[in-house]
Amino acid sequence: MGIQGLLPALKSIQATKPLSEFSGQTIAVDAYVWLHRAVFNCATELATGKPTHRYVNYAMERVRLLRHHGVEPYIVFDGGPLPAKKGTEVERKRKRDEHLARGNLLASQGNHSQARECYLKSVDVTPQMAYQLIKARLGYFFLPTAPAHICSRLCAQSLFTVLTEDSDLLVFGCKNVLLKFDSVACTVVSISRSDFGSITANASDPNSVSLVGWSDVQFRAMAILSGCDYLPSIPGIGLKTACAMLRKWKTPQGVVRQIGLDGKKRVPKGYLAHFKLAEKCFLHQRVYDPLSEKLVYLTDVDLDGWDDSAEAYIGNDLEPGLAKKLAMGDLDPMTLGPIEDINPNFRPSPRILRELPNGLSPKNKGKSKGKKPATGGILNFFGAYNFILRPKSPLPQKNILQQKLPVTAGKASGKRTLAEVLDQDLVAKRKRKKPSSVPTTPNETSKFFVTSIASNVRPASIDFRIGPSSSRTGKENIGCRQAGEEVEESVGDADSVVAQGRVDSEMQDDLRSADNFVEQEDGYLSPSRSMSRDIEDLSSPLRFIPSRSRPISPQADPDDFDLEVDPISSPPPIARAQILRPGQLSSPNQPHVRGPPKVLVERSPVISAKTAPPKHGHVIDLGDSFGDESSSEIDCYGSDDDQTPSPSPLTPEEEPVQDVTSTRVNSPEGLEDSEERELLGVSSRTVIVAAGWRKAWAFDSRQSGPVRQSRNVSEIFLQRRETNVTPTGRYRLSQAAYTQPLLHTPLASNKVSGGDKSSTSSRRSRVAVGNPVGGRKQLTFDEISVVDNVEAAGSDVKPVPDMPEHLTRLRFERFR
């Protein structure tokens, strides 16, 4: 939900710009809304379980549109329940089911239009749907964290502008945010952080506020005070009041104190402490960093002195390998198992992949046909999308980069990496000799390249390198790259640097593509006047309309316009010219000759049973103080005049017996020593963190829940609407079983609820406890408890059956 009222308040600096204005840039795209909207197209199919990928087409269309205008999208998806706000939520699920039933009824009566309406209300966006997009190479990262966060990280690093619908990207530090992508008018609404200073309260605009002279800190404080995803506002405080009071009282402490003194509004106890946590979320949220391929903090932070609960709020740490697999869409973010392919028949068509110069081989349908059982094991899940890049012999066309650029290989996951995106982007920018639209310091650039090139895989098989932005680079591309500092700097970085000469085909393709763009991308070349074109423009989004020239098997997804390609079993051909659709100009001369990348099916994702212990620095030493993050921006408020000297998230009066620090899974029996930690540490920590994570994230951010009803601080939760990973269900860990992990659980309410807070709004806020067997019950977080002893806990504790050990670390409620 972002920050209510923020967008209207920023109206005066919103500028509607044509997409072409961003030509040549790579833009991070939070494509969640795309999926959400696309559901409208195929609600019936989705509701009735009929295979469809219309939503993929929808997203594809938008990708094409962006490319058409020279914008290279770097698309990320939410790893959590995509409509995550609802995520685990029984009530909604029940309603959906109701609608589904009604829809079915209506449909059976022939009332299809009404049926559709019901279906519309019964469908939800799932990670599995996003996965279909990933299959089509539309999405790159299936993030353990929300796209907004990853985008914001990228943006905070001044790497990208971001296209989203979420207003709080600005709070995360993005310098440039694009909203309201209008695919008809081909415009976006741009908001730049740098314009904030010019926002003045305007009498004619009731929503306006003045942000003149505000620092990031103040702006963030205003956002949080007015209510954000992590913390509901003090009832009655909206953006304007937050803004006005902050201006007057300078710090959130001052504002809160004043609100209390005024006595008109009741300040929830511990609000300030929660405020600080929310701030931490905005500042240090753990996100997946495509550059380093692991979870990192949004902005670096020294965790010393944090306690577990604090860390829990900023997110769970995940072993890099796991994080990456999640990010690449290989794992179901809910179950951490292989993601279900809800439409196995849908495969990226050659016509789609036409845009992927290095892509999967298009034309060996014969070979591949039938090789991929629909039900499939892991190979089916991953085979099509993951490729192990083998070092390959140098291509005929040699170039300097082949010798100079170390490239990682072997652990490729197959999707285009950020490095590639950025690399390409930079080249394009250089070529344009236009200062990056995104302010980037030389330092950042160079640093960035070290990371990106050295640490990223350059898979041969999948590549999005297309588009006008690329084509513009032309041959100078090569020159740029030769001269680039990245070449030298990348040497010697990390483990991932591969032996010289192992330049993978993608790299080569990269270079080759400088010459071949036109042919590859004919469909996407932009007519924009800003681009020099030396070939007839063939681009048009409409071209994307699938060709029906080929027979489609009757039982197949009708949307599927190419069912016969199986990238898995068909190594890419040497030349890909044939990919082009009949009638396309470039096919005859497609000079895109490259050696066939070796494409192997990756092994099934193996999550090490003995998970690597949390990285140093991510291991939390339980501290009980929150107040010593002296290096943090947060502290610029000055001394904390809150009640507690070293404020914990809890105020003294509700100091829970089972605070995280005291409920460490492995601590009750005195298992604090390192040995036990070794055994349980990672897992238990995960559970604990997950608990905090859930507590922090699993609530609907509307103040409809306990937050609102109760005046007890313990019921004020950090929350975010777009829950990404929403852990729920049961955890089993060695001997210990957990009903629900807990965080800050007041002793008194440490019981299963019968549902006394059974107002609708209250129910909405409850967490669905996934029962593996079927039944579900709703618990509030206050009702969550950790069970040390399964037997003692009785029947209420049900370990997760059939859950492989390595997956017991986290169990998420399965979606749907």
Next chain:
DNA sequence: CACTCGGCGTCAC
């Protein structure tokens, strides 16, 4: 009067 808050339609084709 100003503001907050909730409900509802919108999206898509």
Next chain:
DNA sequence: CGCCGAGTG
């Protein structure tokens, strides 16, 4: 999200 109307200080 945006709009609008109800409730409130």
